Amino acid sequence: MKSRKERFKSQLISFSFLLPYLIVAVVFSFLPIAVVVWLSFQRGSLLDLSSLHGAGFANFAAVFTKSLYMKSILNSLFYIVVILPFGQFIALTLAFLLFRKNKVNAVFESILFLPLVVSMVSASIMISYVLSTNGPVNYLLAEVGLPGILWFSDPVLAKLAVVILELWKGSMFYVFIYMAALRGVPSDYIDAARIDGAAKWQEIVLIKLPLIKHIILLCVVLSTIAQSQMFDSIFVLTKGGPLRSSESIYFAIYRAAFLDDQIGISAAIAILLMLAVLAISIFQMTVLRSRHES
Amino acid sequence: MKKAAFILLVVILTMGVLSACSSDSAKKGSGSGKDGDVTLTFWKALDADNEEEIWAELIRKFEQAHPNIHVQFLATPWDGWQEKYTSAFAGSNPPDVSYMSEYLIKFAHAGKLHELDSFMSDSEKNRFSKTAIDNGTVNGKLYGVPFIAETSLMFYNKDIFEKEGIAIPQTWDELRAAAKKATKGPDQWGIGGLDILNTISFMVQSGANLFNKEGTSLGFNNPEGIRGLQFMEDLVKRDKVAPPIDFYSSPEQELDAFFKGKIAMMPGSIAFVNSIKTNAPNLQYGAFPAPAGPAEDAGAARALYSGIGLLSIAKASKHPAEAYEFIKFVIDPDNADLFFEPTGFFSALPEANETLFQGDPVMEMAKKSIQTMFVYPASESFAKAIDIVTQMREAVLRNVKTPEQAIKDAAKEFDSTQK
Structure with a gap:
């Protein structure tokens, strides 16, 4: 039987091994977040921090009353609502098609892997060329006698262009997670199902999907977080245009900090974004997990 | 014994992390090296494709004339200019000398720029046009030395x-x-x-x-x-x-x-x-x-x-006198052919332009347009x-x-x- 003092000592030793990480985390993660929380209640300019003064909840009120900020928040929601289901559906479908290891699949696997090794900026430049007025897509349309599409002149099409880029570049990541998960499903279950006379779709819906449910949950949460943080793709592809119609929430953070010169509002949007992502993720986890366990 | 080893381990790990953070910041920015040697940082957004080589040459000549001053040049893109400079000046490590445009007033108001009236006498100011000096003046004090006149x-x-x-x-x-x-x-x-x-x-x-x-x-x-x-x-x-x-x-x-x-x-x-x-x-x-x-x-x-490009010294600069020395060298009419002729700009110092671009009808016309230059009112x-x-x-x-x-x-x- 160890004494309390000894137990405390052994705990202290265990925690001390975390110390190097904790220091890094506090300096580069917790402290900045604390500063942003503090900033969100201040009013003033980033350039002149000595001029900051308390503003109460005025910054948060400004976020919800100014249409400029609201518009980009709604755009971010649009991106999440569209990209999340389509992206996961495409990723799952591709994973089901490709998870068996053979030579043909290996070729497709390499092709699908390509977008992952390209940086987002290069990918955006590529897509902006493909969809440009005189780009390959409009060339093909002209060849079959159809009018060209001006992707970057229409508010809805510009958002779709961003969605296309994010699906092509972003969703491929999940294909490989799903593929790994499917490869990990024990063949005993599948064999048993086949002996019981399960059809192909029953095999997928009743056996495989439930078995990789926790992976789907992981991907849904990861994708939600990724989509709420979209910035570089939009910035390179559409610059937020036409007429700010494709701007995500990060544009509002940028605009408030650097153009409107109100660091407090910028911090307030960032805090709201963090809380929203946290809330959505917790919601997703509880909903998906409870079904899994029941 | 075990305890001593454990404490030693913790200390080593902690030191490792801390030194990783600090060594980086110590190297950055301006500082004096051995025996009065001074290193200045100079940031400018590029306006011409060949500008980086031009600055390398100008800085080489400057360092020859001032062996105790070294200049580190950083080309910053105009894209994202505001973000980069705001972050640098909001932190404690702004460039000693920076090239400013319409944004000067914002940095001057925030108290981030060094007053230049102590360096520049009225007779020196009078060599420039009133438009140019007004452009670098905020609340009656000079914060930027006019450098480029762009029309x-x-x-x-x-x-x-x-x-x-x-x-x-x-x-x-x-x-x-x-x-x-x-x-x-x-x-x-x-x-x-x-x-x-x-x-x-x-x-x-x-x-x-x-x-x-x-x-x-x-x-x-x-x-x-x-x-x-x-x-x-x-x-x-x-x-x-x-x-x-x-x-x-x-x-x-x-x-x-x-x-x-x-x-x-x-x-x-x-x-x-x-x-x-x-x-x-x-x-x-x-x-x-x-x-x-x-x-x-x-x-x-x-x-x-039309716009005036100005050279400013950061308030946080440890070597304002040396920084001004560099500015003086850059705007010197004797060095005008080094910068202005190859980049295709005009100097904000009228006397420097007299010998530039002679015989080019378009540039001669541009030279005249400097006298009637119309610049926007300054705004944060x-x-x-x-x-x-x-x-x-x-x-x-x-x-x-x-x-x-x-x-x-x-x-x-x-x-x-x-x-």
Whole structure:
């Protein structure tokens, strides 16, 4: 039987091994977040921090009353609502098609892997060329006698262009997670199902999907977080245009900090974004997990 | 024994992390090395393709003359200029010397720049034009030494003008007529390059301005501003003498069209001459001052974008005297041929320009335009105003708003963000 003092000592030793990480985390993660929380209640300019003064909840009120900020928040929601289901559906479908290891699949696997090794900026430049007025897509349309599409002149099409880029570049990541998960499903279950006379779709819906449910949950949460943080793709592809119609929430953070010169509002949007992502993720986890366990 | 080893381990790990953080910041920025050696950092956004080599040469000469001062040059892009400089100056490690433009006032107001009155006597200031010195002065104190004087001209394709028998237009009406004559077929346009700065120029030529005198609200929320924006809209939509907003997918494509003789007239900064010389050496081009708009002030009526580029010293700089030494060297008329001749700009110091670009008719004309230079009133909200004009111009060209509505909304948005 160890004494309390000894137990405390052994705990202290265990925690001390975390110390190097904790220091890094506090300096580069917790402290900045604390500063942003503090900033969100201040009013003033980033350039002149000595001029900051308390503003109460005025910054948060400004976020919800100014249409400029609201518009980009709604755009971010649009991106999440569209990209999340389509992206996961495409990723799952591709994973089901490709998870068996053979030579043909290996070729497709390499092709699908390509977008992952390209940086987002290069990918955006590529897509902006493909969809440009005189780009390959409009060339093909002209060849079959159809009018060209001006992707970057229409508010809805510009958002779709961003969605296309994010699906092509972003969703491929999940294909490989799903593929790994499917490869990990024990063949005993599948064999048993086949002996019981399960059809192909029953095999997928009743056996495989439930078995990789926790992976789907992981991907849904990861994708939600990724989509709420979209910035570089939009910035390179559409610059937020036409007429700010494709701007995500990060544009509002940028605009408030650097153009409107109100660091407090910028911090307030960032805090709201963090809380929203946290809330959505917790919601997703509880909903998906409870079904899994029941 | 175990305890001692454990403590040692913790100390080593902690030190490792801490030193990783601190060694980085110690190396950065300015500092004095051995025996009075001083290292200055100098940031400038590049205006010409060959500028980096030019600075390398200038700095080499400076270091030869001042063996105890070293200059580290960093080329920063104009894209994201505000973010980069704001972050640098908000932190404790701004560049000792930085090249400033319309943003100077914001940094001066925030107390981030070093006052230069102690370095520069009145007689030295008087070598510059009043416009230039005023541009570097905030609340009666000098914060930037005028360096580059940038003006713009209306460039034109001589071949098209000759072929269609067009005379140099002197007024807005003549400009419209000339543009109509020069517009041919599906892809030859009378006038191009109607970008954000030139949208402002039309409003200025009409009698408005980017800001009011104090720089606290927009200066084009008035009938003159609407007339200017309307004029640009008419060129594009009613007369169809300028390319529609989606005709070229990038500004570079539009420039390329001018190089290829597909655009007859194009307002552009004087640095455009260098660009033509490299990209289209065979283009027969000329330039003229902007055709006069209806503004009462004669200078404003012919105004195109003009700006003064200034050199400033950071308040946080540890070596302001050495930094000023460097600025003095850079603006010295004796070194003018090192920087201005190869980049295609003019100095803000009139005496430095006398020997520059002799025999080039376009550059001679630009040299004259410096004397009547029309610069925007200084405002802390320059970046905001440019963003708003960008949206306003696009809304008009995309048929989303009338010029009147677009300007009204622009003013509303601007005022809503003023503190």
